[in-house]
Amino acid sequence: MDFKSSTVYQIYPKSFCDSNGDGIGDIRGMIGKLDYMKSLGVDYIWSTPFFASPLNDNGYDVEDYRSIHPLFGTMEDVEELIQKAEERGMGLMLDMVFNHTSTQHEWFQKALAGDKKYMDYYIFKDGEPGTPPTNWQSKFGGSAWEYVPKLNKWYLHLFDVTQADLNWNNPDVREELKNVIRFWKEKGVKGFRFDVVNLISKPDVFEDDDEGDGRRFYSDGPYVHEFLKELTADTDIGDMIMVGEMSSTSLEHCIRYSDPREKELTMCFNFHHLKVDYPDGNKWALARPDYRRLKELFELWQTKTAQQGGWNAVFWCNHDQPRIVSRLGDEKAYWKESAKMLATCIYLLRGTPYIYQGEELGMPNPGYRSIEEYRDVESVNYYHILLQEGKTQEEALRILGQRSRDNGRSPMQWHGGEYAGFSTSQPWIGIPEHYQYINVQEEEKDADSVLHYYRRLVALRKQYPVIQDGTIAFLYQEQETVFAYQREWEGQKLLVLNNLSDREVVLQEAVSCGGYECLLSNYGQDGARSRLETLRAYESIVWLKED
Numbered sequence: 001m002d003f004k005s006s007t008v009y010q011i012y013p014k015s016f017c018d019s020n021g022d023g024i025g026d027i028r029g030m031i032g033k034l035d036y037m038k039s040l041g042v043d044y045i046w047s048t049p050f051f052a053s054p055l056n057d058n059g060y061d062v063e064d065y066r067s068i069h070p071l072f073g074t075m076e077d078v079e080e081l082i083q084k085a086e087e088r089g090m091g092l093m094l095d096m097v098f099n100h101t102s103t104q105h106e107w108f109q110k111a112l113a114g115d116k117k118y119m120d121y122y123i124f125k126d127g128e129p130g131t132p133p134t135n136w137q138s139k140f141g142g143s144a145w146e147y148v149p150k151l152n153k154w155y156l157h158l159f160d161v162t163q164a165d166l167n168w169n170n171p172d173v174r175e176e177l178k179n180v181i182r183f184w185k186e187k188g189v190k191g192f193r194f195d196v197v198n199l200i201s202k203p204d205v206f207e208d209d210d211e212g213d214g215r216r217f218y219s220d221g222p223y224v225h226e227f228l229k230e231l232t233a234d235t236d237i238g239d240m241i242m243v244g245e246m247s248s249t250s251l252e253h254c255i256r257y258s259d260p261r262e263k264e265l266t267m268c269f270n271f272h273h274l275k276v277d278y279p280d281g282n283k284w285a286l287a288r289p290d291y292r293r294l295k296e297l298f299e300l301w302q303t304k305t306a307q308q309g310g311w312n313a314v315f316w317c318n319h320d321q322p323r324i325v326s327r328l329g330d331e332k333a334y335w336k337e338s339a340k341m342l343a344t345c346i347y348l349l350r351g352t353p354y355i356y357q358g359e360e361l362g363m364p365n366p367g368y369r370s371i372e373e374y375r376d377v378e379s380v381n382y383y384h385i386l387l388q389e390g391k392t393q394e395e396a397l398r399i400l401g402q403r404s405r406d407n408g409r410s411p412m413q414w415h416g417g418e419y420a421g422f423s424t425s426q427p428w429i430g431i432p433e434h435y436q437y438i439n440v441q442e443e444e445k446d447a448d449s450v451l452h453y454y455r456r457l458v459a460l461r462k463q464y465p466v467i468q469d470g471t472i473a474f475l476y477q478e479q480e481t482v483f484a485y486q487r488e489w490e491g492q493k494l495l496v497l498n499n500l501s502d503r504e505v506v507l508q509e510a511v512s513c514g515g516y517e518c519l520l521s522n523y524g525q526d527g528a529r530s531r532l533e534t535l536r537a538y539e540s541i542v543w544l545k546e547d
């Protein structure tokens with residue numbers, strides 16, 4: 001299937017739908033909702049990991065890449081999911097966590113027992129207790145090294161202490177991982193998402209980072225492009241959809257990863273646009289979003305990838321991010337308008353759109369109020385770090401309320417009844433009160449809902465080549481809150497105008513729409529006018545002209 005006209009729907013299984021009433025979402029729950037996914041018009045379903053795991057990082061700590069965690073279901077369930085998705089014209093994409101394994105993985109257990117072969121599967125360094133090999137920091141807080149007294153060695157973990165980094169320099173490791181790909185390909189999986197795949201190549205020399213937490217040494221590391229080329233070629237997955245999650249990456253590298261001539265990946269996720277509200281790059285502090293920076297980033301990434309031959313995954317939300325309507329919109333007074341406006345900003349760009357479960361309903365952050373309500377390892381770690389740094393509990397909770405990954409992990413809201421239709425018993429993580437009006441059942445009934453608007457956006461991409469293939473030029477870049485662009489393809493011209501602000505904005509130059517048809521507006525009929533001089537609060541307008 002052509003990825004240029006496709007849309008991907010992301011599922012976080014634990015929070016999507018619980019089929020057996022234990023409060024935890026599962027694979028049979030996903031099977032039961034395939035018709036819903038089909039009704040969105042999406043082509044692929046990406047599920048985050050459901051493999052055997054101690055679940056310290058909700059499955060990103062994999063213990064066995066070929067078996068299914070019993071909480072999520074069985075291998076037969078996964079086979080049925082693949083088959084039933086396929087019957088509906090959708091492909092399943094699996095999440096390959098190849099930068100690290102769980103320390104419960106058989107390989108790491110053998111390494112711990114002193115088996116030389118398996119010690120070389122990971123990154124062990126000699127050393128004394130108390131002095132880690134480098135000053136690198138884990139992304140979840142604290143040192144990135146853990147000491148193993150029995151071995152007199154430290155191992156590297158860029159994430160949790162139970163997520164040990166693999167040694168990709170070892171060809172045996174690469175072969176093991178290729179076998180995992182072959183296994184799932186055989187099962188009929190249609191694509192892959194590769195977790196933090198730009199971190200797999202560590203530097204030849206490990207040294208202290210005087211400027212930061214070490215990421216500049218291993219992000220887009222020395223052999224990463226070679227490793228990806230080899231993985232793709234040797235498993236023959238070049239025709240599948242492959243998206244790499246790139247952490248602290250650069251535009252130049254992402255173009256290389258996604259340029260079809262390089263035969264590495266199909267597209268990349270990058271996170272620069274989701275850091276415009278991090279003061280000095282600090283996720284754990286709050287600031288007003290820098291809209292100019294946001295617009296500049298989109299302009300830069302969109303135009304450069306178009307010129308040089310790369311491809312982007314476009315997204316606002318995933319299981320690691322707070323909800324976009326709470327972040328850049330107004331979850332109260334302009335909830336519906338701003339949720340639709342934010343969708344319009346990105347889903348008509350050049351790239352493949354990813355919709356994260358619940359985003360299509362305009363789900364806001366859950367608003368958890370006490371630390372007991374949080375489940376995520378990163379959130380709990382940082383809560384304590386913030387307290388140590390002198391923040392009050394109230395301040396720390398306010399930061400988590402905006403930044404925690406659990407903001408994106410509250411259960412999917414299917415209806416306004418018991419447990420939001422997610423489960424028949426108390427879910428593993430709390431359901432926010434807004435489920436009573438923000439849920440699938442209500443939004444199906446409302447012709448003007450966020451849900452129907454998302455369907456329309458997905459359908460437009462299929463319908464108009466200009467959205468798939470058109471050139472792109474950004475407009476009104478000097479106007480801070482106007483997010484606007486024009487796309488062109490043969491006889492088609494698409495004009496997308498959005499106001500990121502809760503105030504009316506006067507356009508520096510008015511637009512008259514002679515010859516244009518209004519394809520979409522988040523103010524319904526009220527949005528229609530023949531000349532645009534202003535944009536209302538959070539307004540979105542999309543115009544199309546065809547010769």
Ligand code: TEU
Pocket residue numbers: 057060061097139159195196245247283319320378405
């Ligand atoms: O995330 C990678 C990653 O670096 C982040 O999104 C991370 O959560 C954030 O930067 C911390 O501030 C991927 C997965 O999406 C995430 O769920 C996993 O926890 C992580 O890798 C480790 O596998």
Ligand code: CA
Pocket residue numbers: 018019020021022023024025026071
């Ligand atoms: Ca369950």
